[in-house]
Amino acid sequence: MRSIATWGSEIMETIELVVAGTCDETPRVRSFVLRRLDGSSLPSFEAGAHVDVTLTGDDGQALQRSYSLCGDPDARDSWRLGVLRESAGRGGSIAVHNTWLPGTHVRVSAPKNHFPLAASSLPAGAQHVLIAGGIGITPLMAMVHALRKSGEEWALHYCARSRDDAAFVGELEHLAGQRLHLHLDGGNPARGLDVRALISAAPPGSHVYVCGPRGLNEAVIASAASAGWAREHIHHEFFSTAPLAVGDRAFTVRLQASGRCVAVAADESVLDALLREDLEPLYDCKRGECGLCAVPVVSGEVDHRDYVLSDADRTSGRQMCICVSRVRSGDLILDL
Ligand code: FES
Incomplete structure (x- = not known):
């Protein structure tokens, strides 16, 4: 069964699967085999891909987490996830370990890949x-x-x-x-x-x-x-969002189209500030790796902390990834 859910501002098609089996790979890592309810084939995926999973935390709140697909990409009958139980984490892995039992129905997104193998063949001798x-x-x-x-x-x-x-x-x-x-x-x-x-x-x-x-x-x-x-x-x-850097400061971001101003606290990202204000920027990884949150910059000296923009983009200062990058001084105006 397929349905639509939201992931950030992104409309996400989800697939209902059933936990077909689990295995304790180590004292803290458990693998989960997921299949379609009717046993039919799953979508294909590329090596390095992950799925977004919708969970319910201890407090009843919805949680979204991403887990890599760790089986053979050519196997279409099942997907496998490996989840580390993080007792000091934010609750997602605990929810998976505690509630994903054989027979449990779970909802996951279609596979996404921000970590693919190189698209072109390697030169002779390379690996x-x-x-x-x-x-x-x-x-x-x-x-x-x-x-x-x-x-x-x-x-x-x-x-x-x-x-x-x-x-x-x-x-x-x-x-x-x-x-x-x-x-x-x-x-x-x-x-x-x-x-x-x-x-x-x-x-x-x-x-x-x-x-x-x-x-x-x-x-x-x-x-x-x-x-x-x-x-x-x-x-x-990366597993996690970038830690705050020493000296990060609060600033204001102005959205050119609406003229709206949003305060960004010293300990939050531009993306989180916009989400807090019920704005709907695109994003996915929140780690500066996927490039989905890149937006045009009108003015402001950007402190680039992403891993996706080209050197030319950084030098020109015309774009920034708002999940991790900040402004060095003064305020920021974005073409949003
Ligand atoms: S959300 Fe992926 S780079 Fe910002």
């Missing part, structure tokens, strides 16, 4: 370098399935505290064989993956894909950038 930290393995699982069929070179570096904490590790050993490199640090990052060495050793023309804790993602992005990698060869997905 896809996959780097996962913890539950960040989930989108890379789908990439492993896709790359096994592609004939291209690839390797998977999987960082975890211990083998017992590494979800899907047995399955990955089977799927990836010698291409899997486990980095078990025992909780001491100094014993973990040497990101800089890995990036320097990658053959020219390679692409890197990282999904894990913010520190790992940022280390990979910074190492690849400082090694001169083109931005389009550096692919990443």
